[in-house]
Amino acid sequence: MRIVVIGATGHVGGYLIPRLVGAGHEVVAISRGLREPYREDPAWTEVERLVVDRDAEDAAGTFGPRIAALRPDAVIDMVCFTPESAAKLLASLRGTGAFLAMCGTIWTHGTATAVPVLEHEDRRPWGEYGIGKAAIEDLVLEEADRPDGLRATVLHPGHISGPGWPVINAAGNLEPAVWRRLAAGESLTLPNSGLETLHHVHADDVAQAFQLAVERQEDAAGRAFHVVAERALTLRGYAEAAAGWWGREAVLAFAPFDRFAATTSEEQAAITLDHISRSPSASIAAARERLGYAPRYTALEAAREAVAWLAVHGDDGIPALTA
Known part of the structure; x- marks a missing residue:
């Protein structure tokens, strides 16, 4: 597949990009600057790297069209923090046939009634970050539920370490x-x-989950998954x-x-x-059963x-x- 990764040089990207390249995918890495990734790996020499200021291009209405113009089979978005930005990306990818894997957070849950909490339970997000990510999840899954909507999933990491x-x-x-x-x-x-x-969850286990999601799209589409240690x-x-x-x-x-x-x-x-x-304390049962997620x-x-x-x-x- 041709996979576009937005926020490719962050914590997770240092593990995700080598995983995708090693699996034979063609990768386009989007980042705000040309800083080196957290982990050196020869896989980066096989990656197309693009510098894009998402905030500026979102304001200009060009970010979503730029991503769609790359003709991806799948898009992994690690750095979407507002529902407005998510809505623009969804609109641009709709009808392209691309699959979207969006990064959320377990902070979409507030205080849990029972633990480990399941993805659909106790959705009482706190704080600007958690509330924003919960709103993004709603947009993505509503889009995936539409007959003509974009196939998409949301993965919710814990404390990435x-x-x-x-x-x-x-x-x-x-x-x-x-x-x-x-x-x-x-x-x-x-x-x-x-x-x-x-x-907690190791960054490489988060990368594992995103790789599984784009490679098992039929199992991932329309659902959200926790991505944490066991x-x-x-x-x-x-x-x-x-x-x-x-x-x-x-x-x-x-x-x-x-x-x-x-x-x-x-x-x-x-x-x-x-x-x-x-x-x-979040359950990984859904990710394990549907995606084959197995944290190392x-x-x-x-x-x-x-x-x-x-x-x-x-x-x-x-x-x-x-x-």
Whole structure:
């Protein structure tokens, strides 16, 4: 197939592009600039790369027509954040025969009634990001349900993790000191009882799911799928396992959220609150059964790989892992 990937040099694209090229597809990589992808791979030499300012071209009404003019068999859109942008792309691809795989987020769910939550359950998105992605999903699936509509699917990743960028830590935020305390065997305060959950996914597993979706279009079309590790992590269990990466036993304290917030910055406390208020835990049963999705990484393995990279390449004083 001829596949256009929008947002090709991001976290997932570094894994997705080599996967698609390796499977024999012709790939056109769209990005805002010519920055190098997160992962070097010889596959990039076989890819047509185009620099496109989506915001500017959406405003001018030229982005969707530009993508359609590339005559794709499939389009993978990793960086659509507003329903207005999604609507323009859908209108341009309608009638072309192309298949669209759109990137969503598990944050389209609010607080869950039961876990792991299924794709159609508890759709109470929070925040501008989650609300926008939920509206995009509605547009895409409504389009796919029309008799003359575009064949399309939406994939909902969790906390995308891997080497090359910070990872949501055991306190539910991005504070590097969390890793340093665990590595040193120092006390770490977690909010409440530490039983709230996080649901990571390795970037390569997200790439796997998008490859499966475009290669199994009849199974994917008209549906949304969660794309996460098989099981979510509790904050407490995450911290205890992570301490072992440095041969330590976790020394944990627990405090109501307002007291926990006093142990970190206002920004990091807000990130924690966003995560623990949702405590995501999403089912992958639909993706497994219909697409054959089989994540290679557990949530802990995805986080460990990210932290190992930060320890070697970062400047936050995270020591090298010893176990």
